[in-house]
Amino acid sequence: MILLMILATLAIADEPVDRTESIYASYCVSCHGESIDKIPLKPETTTEDRVAIIGAGVGAMPPYNWILQDGEAEKLVKYMESIK
Numbered sequence: 286m287i288l289l290m291i292l293a294t295l296a297i298a299d300e301p302v303d304r305t306e307s308i309y310a311s312y313c314v315s316c317h318g319e320s321i322d323k324i325p326l327k328p329e330t331t332t333e334d335r336v337a338i339i340g341a342g343v344g345a346m347p348p349y350n351w352i353l354q355d356g357e358a359e360k361l362v363k364y365m366e367s368i369k
């Protein structure tokens with residue numbers, strides 16, 4: 286029982302902080318805007334296209350694969366889709 290409690294506490298302590306909003310605020314908001322008003326998402330691109338673009342960049346947008354951990358590009362796309 287005590288062991289279980291210790292394990293549960295460790296699991297909470299190890300829970301990674303969700304960085305989505307702070308990444309967006311640091312790296313993306315300057316070009317895309319607070320509500321994706323400056324450079325909007327294109328209606329024809331799919332979620333997968335958007336994830337790939339964030340990793341590899343496109344046109345004037347630099348690639349971000351070097352700062353992102355697994356799954357963070359997906360979270361950024363969901364975040365952008367939710368605030369647009």
Ligand code: HEC
Pocket residue numbers: 308309312313314315316317324325326327328330335336338339343344345346347349361362365
């Ligand atoms: C230097 C400006 C700049 C920055 C910084 C920037 N972007 Fe972009 N982004 C662009 C431009 C320009 C395009 C559109 C290029 C085009 O015309 O296809 C774009 C396109 C995109 C698209 C594809 C939209 C679509 O529906 O086709 C996504 C997703 C995206 N950016 C996410 C991000 C995220 C997430 C960040 C931060 C990690 C970011 N961008 C930072 C300039 C920027």
